[in-house]
Amino acid sequence: MSVMVVRKKAMRKWEKLPGRNTFCCDGRIMMARQKGIFYLTLFLILGTCALFFAFECRYLAVQLSPAIPVFAVVLFLFAMAMLLRTSFSDPGVIPRALPDEAAFIEMEIEATNGTVPQGQRPPPRIKNFQINNQIVKLKYCYTCKIFRPPRASHCSICDNCVERFDHHCPWVGNCVGKRNYRYFYLFILSLSLLTIYIFTFNIVYVALKSMKIGFLNTLKETPGTYLSPPRGAYLPLPPLCPVVGLTGFHTFLVALNQTTNEDIKGAWTGKNRVQNPYSHGNIVKNCCEVLCGPLPPSVLDRRGILQQEDSSAQGENSTRGPSTQEPSTPEKSSTQEPSAAQVLGAQVVGSIREGSSSPTRQSAVPMLPLSPTGMPEEAQPSAVELPAQSWEDGPTEH
Amino acid sequence: LSPQAHDLQELRRSASLATKVFVQRDYNDGTLCQFQTKFPLELDSRLERQLFEETVKTLNGFYTEAEKIGGSSYLEGCLACATAYFIFLCMETHYEKVLKKISKYIQEQNEQVYAPRGLLLTDPVERGMRVIEISIYEDRCGSTSSGSTSSGGGGGR
Numbered sequence: 001m002s003v004m005v006v007r008k009k010a011m012r013k014w015e016k017l018p019g020r021n022t023f024c025c026d027g028r029i030m031m032a033r034q035k036g037i038f039y040l041t042l043f044l045i046l047g048t049c050a051l052f053f054a055f056e057c058r059y060l061a062v063q064l065s066p067a068i069p070v071f072a073v074v075l076f077l078f079a080m081a082m083l084l085r086t087s088f089s090d091p092g093v094i095p096r097a098l099p100d101e102a103a104f105i106e107m108e109i110e111a112t113n114g115t116v117p118q119g120q121r122p123p124p125r126i127k128n129f130q131i132n133n134q135i136v137k138l139k140y141c142y143t144c145k146i147f148r149p150p151r152a153s154h155c156s157i158c159d160n161c162v163e164r165f166d167h168h169c170p171w172v173g174n175c176v177g178k179r180n181y182r183y184f185y186l187f188i189l190s191l192s193l194l195t196i197y198i199f200t201f202n203i204v205y206v207a208l209k210s211m212k213i214g215f216l217n218t219l220k221e222t223p224g225t226y227l228s229p230p231r232g233a234y235l236p237l238p239p240l241c242p243v244v245g246l247t248g249f250h251t252f253l254v255a256l257n258q259t260t261n262e263d264i265k266g267a268w269t270g271k272n273r274v275q276n277p278y279s280h281g282n283i284v285k286n287c288c289e290v291l292c293g294p295l296p297p298s299v300l301d302r303r304g305i306l307q308q309e310d311s312s313a314q315g316e317n318s319t320r321g322p323s324t325q326e327p328s329t330p331e332k333s334s335t336q337e338p339s340a341a342q343v344l345g346a347q348v349v350g351s352i353r354e355g356s357s358s359p360t361r362q363s364a365v366p367m368l369p370l371s372p373t374g375m376p377e378e379a380q381p382s383a384v385e386l387p388a389q390s391w392e393d394g395p396t397e398h
Numbered sequence: 399l400s401p402q403a404h405d406l407q408e409l410r411r412s413a414s415l416a417t418k419v420f421v422q423r424d425y426n427d428g429t430l431c432q433f434q435t436k437f438p439l440e441l442d443s444r445l446e447r448q449l450f451e452e453t454v455k456t457l458n459g460f461y462t463e464a465e466k467i468g469g470s471s472y473l474e475g476c477l478a479c480a481t482a483y484f485i486f487l488c489m490e491t492h493y494e495k496v497l498k499k500i501s502k503y504i505q506e507q508n509e510q511v512y513a514p515r516g517l518l519l520t521d522p523v524e525r526g527m528r529v530i531e532i533s534i535y536e537d538r539c540g541s542t543s544s545g546s547t548s549s550g551g552g553g554g555r
Contacts (some may be wrong), residue, residue: 081482095526104420129425138425146528150429164429186479278428292475294465294493299526 014302018096019160027302029088031173032158038087038173045083045191049076052198056205063208068201075194082187083172090298091177092163094144094152102145109140132277151278153261167260176260179298182291185250192247195240257286413516413535421454421530431461433522433530440534444515453507453519454530457500464496497523 014027022031031038049072057069097105109125125140127147138147141154144161148154153165155175164178176184209218253263257279262268268276280286419441424434435454437447474492478485504521512519512532520531 078482100418101420131428150425288472289467292472293467294471295491297494
């Protein structure tokens with residue numbers, strides 16, 4: 001009997017990632033769902049620069065120097081590259097805990113907190129660490145089922161925990177976090193320079209032309225479009241102030257090694273002797289670390305192949321012999337045995353399926369004692385009264 | 399040789415996943431990637447403390463090397479910035495190079511230390527750098543929890 005075996009295209013992990021991101025180019029590009037404002041950003045930058053190159057540059061290159069448009073092109077390309085890099089890269093998303101890990105953490109929490117009487121609210125899930133003589137509280141994320149690392153925060157728009165979370169920027173259509181902060185900073189810096197550059201040379205253009213044909217004639221010289229020079233000269237002005245202001249603000253943050261999130265929440269405002277434990281105390285060192293420090297790669301593994309069984313007409317399950325053809329049925333609750341090579345220490349790349357029954361087999365094993373504060377035994381510095389606001393963005397809290 | 403090979407196959411098929419232990423991150427040095435060297439009690443009967451600590455300390459050393467802020471990392475950062483980060487299309491970052499070293503080290507450890515004891519280390523990079531996952535296997539038959547896979551006679555037969 002002939003059977004039709006339909007082989008599905010290998011599914012990549014990005015197709016099954018939780019969270020509210022969109023992926024393009026088979027997982028190479030990662031953005032937030034709402035991209036409308038990002039398209040607006042692109043339009044504004046491209047539009048302004050197109051007008052500048054089309055009109056002013058032709059005149060200024062002849063009258064002053066051809067270096068003017070060349071430098072503008074370099075600055076424009078750099079700003080666009082940084083924008084696309086910020087928008088398309090993984091900001092530092094922390095993958096959610098797999099079921100086994102989540103269950104393990106739950107057991108640890110229960111061991112710490114003990115049984116809570118009926119009707120009482122369970123105590124908040126917090127772990128304390130001492131970083132640089134500062135007590136830092138790690139909060140538990142109910143969505144991702146992990147204790148968030150220090151400086152990480154859960155973005156409610158993208159529904160992901162992001163390391164060194166700065167803010168979610170609708171203008172770039174992505175979160176700004178550990179992995180793309182330097183691109184974001186370079187983008188706003190280069191955009192500020194570009195805006196100032198275009199604005200300056202627009203003024204120069206108007207001035208030069210006025211000297212030749214008079215100011216009023218310069219104003220009258222319009223091919224009919226509203227945006228043509230010299231009216232278009234003032235186009236860069238509206239974005240100039242906010243972009244330059246933002247660059248100044250982020251320069252301040254970089255110098256202090258703070259994130260926008262920490263600044264907004266007033267995490268290190270200085271009351272109760274709270275200092276930023278991540279700052280090196282030296283502006284140059286802070287800048288170097290934030291902008292030139294080592295770049296961690298993405299741990300999301302968007303383009304990894306998801307182990308999938310080939311769909312076949314007769315519904316036969318693929319055998320477990322070959323290691324690449326293991327059935328992937330996350331709903332299966334029984335533990336799956338590993339294939340031959342794995343027990344002997346071959347690298348397992350996501351092919352062991354976790355079983356939900358494993359925690360129950362641990363009844364005979366003593367619980368890991370988790371000290372309530374996880375702090376070292378030596379004298380503790382005065383506990384810090386952090387502001388009443390939670391560590392995460394308000395709307396994200398469960 | 400063939401009966402021994404046959405026993406090896408038997409042994410492989412007879413192991414099943416018993417439980418997993420997760421070694422958590424240690425944030426006492428800030429946001430640097432370091433793991434706790436506290437010995438998990440579930441491994442008490444399987445693994446010597448010293449071996450475990452050595453593994454975790456070596457891994458911590460690798461991560462420190464990857465995240466080291468110094469002359470070479472600044473140079474890499476500045477060069478990358480000057481090329482608008484296009485240089486990373488042809489070049490690996492220092493961090494990625496160290497991650498490859500870590501991957502090799504974990505494979506070595508699994509082959510030499512952990513697999514013979516019925517354990518399996520998972521590279522933290524596959525768990526989002528949150529934990530070191532150690533899977534504990536035991537004989538399916540349950541009669542002997544033999545650690546060595548190369549012992550003649552096999553288990554359960």
